[in-house]
Amino acid sequence: xxxxxxxxxxxxxxxxxxxxxCNHSTISGTDYIHWYRQLPSQGPEYVIHGLTSNVNNRMAxxxxxxxxxxxxxxxxxxTLRDAAVYYCIAGGWGNTGKLIFGQGTTLQVKP
Amino acid sequence: DTGVSQDPRHKITKxxxxxxxxxxxxxxxxxxxxYRQTLGQGPEFLTYFQNExxxxxxxxxxxxxxxxxxxxxxxxxxxxxxxxxxxxxxxxASSLQGAVEQYFGPGTRLTVT
Numbered sequence: 001x002x003x004x005x006x007x008x009x010x011x012x013x014x015x016x017x018x019x020x021x022c023n024h025s026t027i028s029g030t031d032y033i034h035w036y037r038q039l040p041s042q043g044p045e046y047v048i049h050g051l052t053s054n055v056n057n058r059m060a061x062x063x064x065x066x067x068x069x070x071x072x073x074x075x076x077x078x079t080l081r082d083a084a085v086y087y088c089i090a091g092g093w094g095n096t097g098k099l100i101f102g103q104g105t106t107l108q109v110k111p
Numbered sequence: 112d113t114g115v116s117q118d119p120r121h122k123i124t125k126x127x128x129x130x131x132x133x134x135x136x137x138x139x140x141x142x143x144x145x146y147r148q149t150l151g152q153g154p155e156f157l158t159y160f161q162n163e164x165x166x167x168x169x170x171x172x173x174x175x176x177x178x179x180x181x182x183x184x185x186x187x188x189x190x191x192x193x194x195x196x197x198x199x200x201x202x203x204a205s206s207l208q209g210a211v212e213q214y215f216g217p218g219t220r221l222t223v224t
Contacts, residue, residue, distance in 0.1 A: 032211060043115075043202050043215030044154065087153055096167050097142060097206060099213065101153030 002027040002090040009106045012078045020073040020105055022088030027068050035073045037084040083109045115216035117203050123222045131189045132219045136205030143186050146202040193223045
């Protein structure tokens with residue numbers, strides 16, 4: 001699994017878009033990019049994943065750089081409930097599917 | 112379906128005691144994972160089951176730890192002779208084979224005094 005680098009913390013205002021960056025310069029061609037988030041006192045929650053193309057779902061969008069060495073999770077309109085630790089994971093999905101978490105980015109959302 | 116459940120949610124034990132945690136995955140999910148999370152850190156992989164077979168164990172899983180998934184449904188994680196360093200949140204997750212996303216339970220918080 002590739003090492004990922006994320007900022008320790010970010011702040012956003014409520015109802016504004018948030019762009020959470022992640023670097024994964026040693027990613028291999030078969031590694032998926034996964035994002036999970038963890039709200040206080042809860043287990044992690046799946047947000048989105050992608051391989052090469054940008055992805056959208058009801059929670060967020062994932063923009064993947066053309067060289068796949070970085071990606072950005074986009075929350076289109078932050079709410080107070082989006083305050084959480086966001087984890088970017090670049091890893092193989094294949095054999096076991098185990099996730100290797102880093103320390104993540106703590107997102108604060110201000111009203 | 113109510114998602115992944117874990118029991119108990121909190122456990123306080125004295126050093127040297129044995130503890131056992133239970134995880135009930137989402138039905139029909141044949142993959143089950145255990146992770147451990149200490150304060151301020153991301154979760155760390157401990158072990159993985161596909162159906163009833165334990166296919167991978169992390170080096171973090173010392174001899175004092177044992178996990179089972181006897182009928183390919185629920186799983187138990189036992190820690191023998193607990194140490195203060197075992198204090199952590201123990202998370203369980205499940206997924207379908209072939210699916211990327213994992214679904215996590217709320218965790219069991221263990222405090223060893």
